[in-house]
Amino acid sequence: MTEFTNRGVQTSEAVVLEAFPPPNAVRRPSRAMHPWLSFAIRRGASLIVTFLALVVVSFLIVQLIPGDPAFAIAGANADLADVERVRQELGLDLPLGQQFMTYIGQVLSGDLGTSFIYRQPVSTVILSRLPFTATIAVAGIVTVLLIAVPLGMMVGLLTRSGKRSWLDTGFGVITGFLDSIPGYIVATFLVILFALGIGIFPMLPPAYSTRMVAESFVLPVAALVIGPICTVSRVVRRETAVVLENDYMRTARGWRLPASKQYVKWALPNLLTTTLTLSGLIFSGMIGGAIVIESVFALPGLGTGIIKAILDRDYPVIQGMVIVIGMIAAAINLLVDVVLGLIDSRNLGGSHANA
Amino acid sequence: MQTRSRRTTWNAGLVSGLLLFLAIVVIAAIAPIAFGSAAEESGARQGPSADHWLGTDTAGHDMLLRSLVATRLTLLMTIGATAIAVVAGVLLGTGVWLMRGRTREVCLRVIDGMVAFPALLLALVVAAVLGAGGSSAVVAIGIAGIPYFARLTGNLAAKVSQQDYITTARLLGVKNTRIVLKHMLPNMAEPLLVLSASTFAQSLTAISALSFVGLGVQSPAYDWGKLLNEALPSLLAGRPYQMVGPASLIIITGIAAILIGDGLAAMANPRSSTKRAPALTVPSGSVLQQDDDRSYVATIKDLQISAGGVPLVKGVSLGIKEGEILGIVGESGSGKTLTAMALARLLPDGLSSQASKLTVDGLDLLGAVPARRMAETVALVYQDPGSTFNPSLRMGTQLTEVLTTHKNWTKAKARQRILESLRMVRMTQPELRMKQHPHELSGGMRQRAMIAAALSNEPRLIIADEPTTALDVTVQADILRELKRINRDYKTSMMFISHDIGVVRALCDRVLVMYRGEIVETIDASNLTEVQVQHEYTKALLAATPDMSDPLPVRQRAVPVSTDSTEGVLHV
Numbered sequence: 006m007t008e009f010t011n012r013g014v015q016t017s018e019a020v021v022l023e024a025f026p027p028p029n030a031v032r033r034p035s036r037a038m039h040p041w042l043s044f045a046i047r048r049g050a051s052l053i054v055t056f057l058a059l060v061v062v063s064f065l066i067v068q069l070i071p072g073d074p075a076f077a078i079a080g081a082n083a084d085l086a087d088v089e090r091v092r093q094e095l096g097l098d099l100p101l102g103q104q105f106m107t108y109i110g111q112v113l114s115g116d117l118g119t120s121f122i123y124r125q126p127v128s129t130v131i132l133s134r135l136p137f138t139a140t141i142a143v144a145g146i147v148t149v150l151l152i153a154v155p156l157g158m159m160v161g162l163l164t165r166s167g168k169r170s171w172l173d174t175g176f177g178v179i180t181g182f183l184d185s186i187p188g189y190i191v192a193t194f195l196v197i198l199f200a201l202g203i204g205i206f207p208m209l210p211p212a213y214s215t216r217m218v219a220e221s222f223v224l225p226v227a228a229l230v231i232g233p234i235c236t237v238s239r240v241v242r243r244e245t246a247v248v249l250e251n252d253y254m255r256t257a258r259g260w261r262l263p264a265s266k267q268y269v270k271w272a273l274p275n276l277l278t279t280t281l282t283l284s285g286l287i288f289s290g291m292i293g294g295a296i297v298i299e300s301v302f303a304l305p306g307l308g309t310g311i312i313k314a315i316l317d318r319d320y321p322v323i324q325g326m327v328i329v330i331g332m333i334a335a336a337i338n339l340l341v342d343v344v345l346g347l348i349d350s351r352n353l354g355g356s357h358a359n360a
Numbered sequence: 361m362q363t364r365s366r367r368t369t370w371n372a373g374l375v376s377g378l379l380l381f382l383a384i385v386v387i388a389a390i391a392p393i394a395f396g397s398a399a400e401e402s403g404a405r406q407g408p409s410a411d412h413w414l415g416t417d418t419a420g421h422d423m424l425l426r427s428l429v430a431t432r433l434t435l436l437m438t439i440g441a442t443a444i445a446v447v448a449g450v451l452l453g454t455g456v457w458l459m460r461g462r463t464r465e466v467c468l469r470v471i472d473g474m475v476a477f478p479a480l481l482l483a484l485v486v487a488a489v490l491g492a493g494g495s496s497a498v499v500a501i502g503i504a505g506i507p508y509f510a511r512l513t514g515n516l517a518a519k520v521s522q523q524d525y526i527t528t529a530r531l532l533g534v535k536n537t538r539i540v541l542k543h544m545l546p547n548m549a550e551p552l553l554v555l556s557a558s559t560f561a562q563s564l565t566a567i568s569a570l571s572f573v574g575l576g577v578q579s580p581a582y583d584w585g586k587l588l589n590e591a592l593p594s595l596l597a598g599r600p601y602q603m604v605g606p607a608s609l610i611i612i613t614g615i616a617a618i619l620i621g622d623g624l625a626a627m628a629n630p631r632s633s634t635k636r637a638p639a640l641t642v643p644s645g646s647v648l649q650q651d652d653d654r655s656y657v658a659t660i661k662d663l664q665i666s667a668g669g670v671p672l673v674k675g676v677s678l679g680i681k682e683g684e685i686l687g688i689v690g691e692s693g694s695g696k697t698l699t700a701m702a703l704a705r706l707l708p709d710g711l712s713s714q715a716s717k718l719t720v721d722g723l724d725l726l727g728a729v730p731a732r733r734m735a736e737t738v739a740l741v742y743q744d745p746g747s748t749f750n751p752s753l754r755m756g757t758q759l760t761e762v763l764t765t766h767k768n769w770t771k772a773k774a775r776q777r778i779l780e781s782l783r784m785v786r787m788t789q790p791e792l793r794m795k796q797h798p799h800e801l802s803g804g805m806r807q808r809a810m811i812a813a814a815l816s817n818e819p820r821l822i823i824a825d826e827p828t829t830a831l832d833v834t835v836q837a838d839i840l841r842e843l844k845r846i847n848r849d850y851k852t853s854m855m856f857i858s859h860d861i862g863v864v865r866a867l868c869d870r871v872l873v874m875y876r877g878e879i880v881e882t883i884d885a886s887n888l889t890e891v892q893v894q895h896e897y898t899k900a901l902l903a904a905t906p907d908m909s910d911p912l913p914v915r916q917r918a919v920p921v922s923t924d925s926t927e928g929v930l931h932v
Contacts, residue, residue: 166710182615186611253749275752297569315487
């Protein structure tokens with residue numbers, strides 16, 4: 006659901022950058038410990054904290070249901086026996102502390118419970134859906150980076166120091182407009198244009214075919230990436246303008262380096278920090294997200310899965326998905342930070358909390 | 361935020377955004393009353409026609425009317441969710457700021473953690489607890505927006521709280537809550553308003569999304585998302601018209617909110633809307649004269665530089681002899697840097713320059729010069745060694761680049777040469793420095809590295825633009841000694857720019873004094889005493905130097921002349 010991931014980005018990219026200052030901005034005194042070691046310890050600890058938080062949250066989902074959770078879960082048409090069965094199955098009759106200990110024990114041993122609807126382990130349900138979401142999310146973020154970074158840099162270069170103001174304005178208006186259209190509406194337009202009108206790309210949901218057909222992922226990925234491409238290319242454009250003004254670019258000019266080297270080798274690495282930080286956010290949004298897009302194209306991914314689970318009151322599946330999606334998001338954040346650290350070791354000390 | 365007079369210029373975006381939004385609000389107010397019952401009239405499914413402009417749905421409801429009627433519910437839900445996010449976000453954000461030390465750190469960490477998470481997950485957790493439905497969608501989207509809003513409010517609060525008036529209020533013992541209400545919130549109002557507009561746009565699409573996937577508004581009620589949800593099967597069956605109404609209303613409302621947000625932001629930040637000076641054409645040549653003095657490494661004749669019609673350098677002519685160190689002194693904006701940059705062909709965009717002659721080492725700089733020739737002829741050392749190196753690349757990678765690019769040397773050979781140069785400028789542990797990033801070196805070390813890079817190419821001319829201004833006094837002396845040594849040992853000509861007349865006198869052979877874009881005096885460095893200089897301005901410069909006998913004065917003072925020279929001044 007792209008509309009969540011770029012929350013606030015649309016009005017001004019500055020907002021995003023304010024929330025996530027590029028780690029370079031914070032220069033920290035170098036500590037005695039090796040930066041990668043302290044990074045590993047810190048991030049390892051925060052992964053554990055994240056995991057525990059997710060377990061607590063998913064545990065609370067059932068506890069917080071207004072009224073008697075067992076009644077709510079069993080549904081309106083359930084008789085008392087059904088309610089009792091649900092109560093026992095979820096262990097709702099036990100004291101809260103004991104429930105939590107049991108739950109956390111199960112989760113730690115890899116047991117996410119059994120789906121009420123499918124009557125199979127939650128982990129099986131999730132694993133069968135994960136590939137679809139992972140495919141469109143990974144294809145999505147790769148597409149976003151491949152298109153947005155060169156596009157943003159090019160516009161940034163062409164419009165530097167106030168040149169070609171028509172391009173500047175045009176780019177701003179077009180990306181602003183496309184960015185403001187929700188992904189699911191983009192999806193419907195794409196369906197009208199391609200699947201119905203021209204018929205190049207099949208609407209056929211991959212699940213119904215024997216293998217995952219590449220063509221049927223084209224439209225979902227396209228719908229997913231148009232907004233983020235606009236967001237990221239705008240940020241890259243702005244950052245390019247900033248980087249070009251820097252003294253080290255003058256140094257490169259002074260050394261008479263060829264233009265290609267100036268832009269690719271000198272400027273690009275300095276754009277990456279911001280771009281990757283932002284892309285990490287967009288990516289983790291995509292992984293959990295594609296929800297609405299998956300609905301439009303009837304892809305049996307995590308998104309449609311969790312919606313169906315909520316509508317079916319299939320709480321074990323909901324709980325399991327919250328933990329899994331959450332951990333995937335955390336893993337992506339970690340991955341981005343590792344990449345940032347590889348680019349510039351100063352990023353390793355980065356704590357966002359520098360307010 | 362600058363304390364510039366804030367003109368309430370109503371920009372076009374803001375006006376059109378407000379008008380669009382007003383139209384939507386009017387529809388929201390009127391449509392349910394006017395068309396509420398008509399929208400429920402069922403019949404046969406039809407395509408678009410004169411009676412039903414957007415066709416009807418499967419139950420025969422007119423889609424145009426239903427889209428209009430749905431405006432009220434959609435708008436109310438969006439406003440509700442936005443209000444939750446804004447109010448709770450502001451309370452949390454400022455609340456965190458009011459906390460002390462450790463607690464604040466922990467809370468910021470928690471909010472950070474939540475922001476880094478997909479807001480979607482939070483929304484779904486809330487939806488899972490409360491079940492599918494309109495009000496739970498509002499709560500879910502509202503709550504999902506809180507962390508982000510809190511984070512930004514916290515950032516703003518931190519920024520505002522460093523302002524003088526807040527510090528003063530604190531010193532006076534004003535209570536924290538009062539500081540927040542009286543001093544901080546009013547000063548954060550503008551950015552928060554901008555942010556609220558964007559939160560509104562986001563909430564609109566998010567709430568519609570929840571209804572679209574079936575987790576939001578339930579039948580028989582309908583909002584735009586729900587209408588889209590009902591239209592989806594028709595779309596896949598090849599009847600796309602049912603989508604048009606709700607989809608376009610969602611887009612229009614979203615754009616209205618974004619236009620308002622952008623407009624407010626542009627209003628708050630007047631700089632963003634001002635147009636920059638248009639780029640002008642760069643060097644245009646003219647007559648070449650044949651009075652070439654062979655002993656000059658570099659010659660400039662009648663150099664004029666202007667920015668948008670404002671003259672910055674007014675007809676400067678100079679020559680730099682073989683092995684000479686030519687000093688150029690003058691205050692900021694006197695045109696000394698621009699003159700040097702014109703000689704290096706590195707004038708910034710937006711400036712236009714003209715000269716009747718511009719040569720270095722026999723190269724006519726008014727025509728095209730191959731990059732390699734230029735790189736081997738002129739080397740530069742800049743003012744602030746803190747920013748002249750690329751922070752993302754290792755020193756070795758950067759320093760060897762000139763050699764691998766222009767001399768086509770292998771990495772290893774270039775490395776050897778740079779190591780040599782680094783030793784020449786007496787850099788400590790050169791091998792280690794090559795592996796380090798710029799930020800790991802001190803300012804003095806970076807400046808030595810810059811000089812080493814210049815040396816490695818064996819240039820004919822080194823242009824040093826205030827190379828020691830940003831350095832400590834002791835380091836400054838070291839660097840100057842280094843430059844002097846290079847000049848003595850390798851006979852490299854230098855153009856040394858400074859506003860410190862003492863430094864110039866100690867280092868240079870000949871000195872030009874620039875004032876407001878013109879050379880007002882040329883004098884041998886040894887004659888640079890108050891008795892011998894002619895021009896008033898030079899005298900004033902000299903008078904401002906603390907101690908005449910000290911070869912490297914401790915710290916230059918501001919020159920107490922010409923306070924009215926700010927117009928058209930551009931210091932690069």
